[in-house]
Amino acid sequence: MTTTKIYITPEAPAEVFSAAKSVGADLVSSPAEASGLVWFGHSPASLAEVLHPGVRWVQLPSAGVEGWLSSGVLVAHPSVVFTSATGSYADQVAEHALALMLSLARQVPALARTSTWEWVSSASLYGAVVGVVGAGGIGQELIRLLAPFRCRVLAVRRSGVPVSGASETLTPDALDRVLAESDFVVIGAPATSETQHLIGARELALMQPHAYLVNIARGSLIDTTALVAALAAGSIAGAGLDVTDPEPLPDGHPLWSEPRALITPHSANPTHMLYPALARRVADNITHFTAGKPLLGVVDPSRGY
Secondary structure: OOOOOEEEOOOOOHHHHHHHHHOOOOEEOOHHHOOEEEOOOOOHHHHHHHOOOOOOEEEOOOOOOHHHHHHOOOOOOOOOEEEOOOOOOHHHHHHHHHHHHHHHHOOHHHHHHOOOOOOOOOOOOOOOEEEEEOOOHHHHHHHHHHHHHOOEEEEEOOOOOOOOOOOEEEOHHHHHHHHHHOOEEEEOOOOOOOOOOOEOHHHHHHOOOOOEEEEOOOHHHEOHHHHHHHHHHOOOOEEEEOOOOOOOOOOOOHHHHOOOEEEOOOOOOOHHHHHHHHHHHHHHHHHHHHHOOOOOOEOOOOOOO
């Protein structure tokens, strides 16, 4: 077992400190003393200032690491293992994705706003074809949640390794086929240079007029201008967005008034759910780090996540 000292930034939630203590972490009061850092509430620049040759591991608080990568701090310290919270928030974000899908299919936004008793046409999730673009932790949990609906799931993941519960697992070069065949397209891929505007005007044109687009990943994966045009033209049935580009979505933006858009302000992972999930990841990784075992959520800068 390796002797380790762990520094947790004071801004970290109490749940993280409690979780670290519950696994017997040797907590220190200064990063200068630590071989492992649990970083919360500080910028990449401030992290770079405290990294020293004795640091072997840094736990980041978010599942997405695009900000940390763009700062250069991860690449500048190749001897340090950086881990993200990827997978930790899968349950609550997948649940939110399912809520958006059901709300769109059942026309809940329109029905909730109606002021007269009238019939509105709706769809069903049962037996639908669902394209899950980015079948990581969130995508896999969503596929598990979809099982009772007997959906035909087309999972897209970079490795092409079969995803449990998916009818087919495809690589990104099959995205056009997934878009054309799906009744619901759920975006769960990481934000990288390769996924910037993964869904643009061409991709939206491939979708069926009755299909819905759901994004619970990052706003940059969808070309907002193209999405606004597609919704206005009715070329897709609607979009459920927990993330947008830009974010926050400015007041007066066309998406706010678009009746086919259902927007939740990056609320799939509220803090009262986020903190306990992050605490569990911290406890697991402290245990692994101390025992010299592989860490969870290791970031690969070359892949962007």
